[in-house]
Amino acid sequence: MAATRAARGRPAARKLDRDAVISVAMTLLEQRGEDFSMREIARWLAVDAMAIYHYFPSKGELLKALAVRQLEDFSRAADAIPRALDANGRLDAVCEAYLAIIRPRPNLVRLVAQGLVGDAGLAQRFAQVFDGCLEGRGLDEAGRALARDTVVDFLHGHALAGDAPQVRPWTDGVAAIVAGAARAPARR
Numbered sequence: 149m150a151a152t153r154a155a156r157g158r159p160a161a162r163k164l165d166r167d168a169v170i171s172v173a174m175t176l177l178e179q180r181g182e183d184f185s186m187r188e189i190a191r192w193l194a195v196d197a198m199a200i201y202h203y204f205p206s207k208g209e210l211l212k213a214l215a216v217r218q219l220e221d222f223s224r225a226a227d228a229i230p231r232a233l234d235a236n237g238r239l240d241a242v243c244e245a246y247l248a249i250i251r252p253r254p255n256l257v258r259l260v261a262q263g264l265v266g267d268a269g270l271a272q273r274f275a276q277v278f279d280g281c282l283e284g285r286g287l288d289e290a291g292r293a294l295a296r297d298t299v300v301d302f303l304h305g306h307a308l309a310g311d312a313p314q315v316r317p318w319t320d321g322v323a324a325i326v327a328g329a330a331r332a333p334a335r336r
Contacts, residue, residue, distance in 0.1 A: 169203050170210075173211075181255050181258075182211070218253065222277070229242060235281065238281045247303055287329055
């Protein structure tokens with residue numbers, strides 16, 4: 149059966165959707181950092197470059213979508229963590245889930261660390277997941293924010309360092325951060 153031809157002799161484009169664009173962009177981001185173009189994504193997908201802009205009006209919007217996808221993946225993983233774990237077990241499980249999402253994506257971690265997340269609802273959900281692990285530890289709202297942000301930055305550093313997934317030296321660091329936040333003077 150002959151391939152279907154589109155206008156001007158081009159092969160007909162395969163099914164293109166948001167997920168396909170995100171998948172290729174994630175691959176290119178991790179292979180080359182931010183040094184990829186929308187045209188390159190189009191070449192990978194065998195579509196006209198303008199087709200990519202139907203889903204993402206700019207590369208910046210596409211990069212935000214990659215960060216949002218990472219947070220969605222983390223939120224789903226966090227929801228699967230058993231509620232019956234004690235506070236320390238839950239925090240360790242949440243950190244482990246987050247590291248599993250970010251460890252294979254160091255270039256995306258760099259973008260997220262720059263504050264690229266544009267979806268306030270997902271950012272709030274991200275904060276809630278970590279904050280839920282910090283309840284009952286004597287932290288006020290500012291203390292929880294300090295502990296959460298420091299733990300997340302610490303996990304980003306750990307992921308960027310490239311430690312093997314089976315190595316868990318991060319657990320002592322997370323415990324020290326939370327203990328330090330609990331002893332920090334009240335913030336106003």
